[in-house]
Amino acid sequence: MDEECNMPLCDFEDDNTEKQSETVEPEKKKRDKTSTSDCWRYFTRIKEGKDGKERAKCNSCNKIYITCGRKYGTSHLNRHIMKCVKRKSEDVGQMILDMQGKLKAKKIDQVVHRELLSNLVISHNLPYKFVEYPELRTWINYLCPDAIMISRNTVKADIGRMYMKEKIMLKELIASIPSRICLTSDL
Structure with a gap:
């Protein structure tokens, strides 16, 4: 007989509960991963609208976008960041130091x-x-x-x-x- 078959039933259940606890942690990480996108530096989450969907507001131009679920994601927020005319940013690659040691645009x-x-x-x-x-x-x-x-x-x-x-x-x-x-x- 195999030794695996002689294992007590309670040890098998303990292994199963350990596996269940391991699977719970990655799901928790997945929920936290929704706010790791770079766009959240430029947007603020706001309350759900009348339709029950989460929203985000641009910190520069105050435009509001829907952000709930897979359908809306963050791609449209990243596209807005590139087009937002009120967002002030400089490309560091196009900057030089002036005589006082301050960065200025070239x-x-x-x-x-x-x-x-x-x-x-x-x-x-x-x-x-x-x-x-x-x-x-x-x-x-x-x-x-x-x-x-x-x-x-x-x-x-x-x-x-x-x-x-x-x-x-x-x-x-x-x-x-x-x-x-x-x-x-x-x-």
Whole structure:
């Protein structure tokens, strides 16, 4: 005979009650798990409505959402967090320290962005269409989504303005020289 069959009946019942107590604890954990979602940092649970369903209120815009059961879950709350216009948050990846050691958002100056892009085209003798390359636009958008890419016509106009500004500065520099200048060219 097997030894398992000779076990007293009371030991078997004790094992069964231990298993039952083990199954009760995970169910308790499941109930507590409903409030582990990140969205609960931005929402407050409020009382049930007239229809008996639980509700949650956005801490920023005070909009109310139904949150009871599997049907409603927290996905719609997470989507609201991304769209909520009154929620104040900064992407830490887009922040820098200012001179006082405080965090501030890194903003792109579009004028400087255009000037640097024009200097790149000039210094490397690139075609104007370079700024419209899809790979370049994807890369710039990845680095900074706030940067607005310009067209080849805008680059052409910017380079024309830069040329005129440099031409005027060169004329003023030549006019300010007290002696004569002799320009020669070797063709």
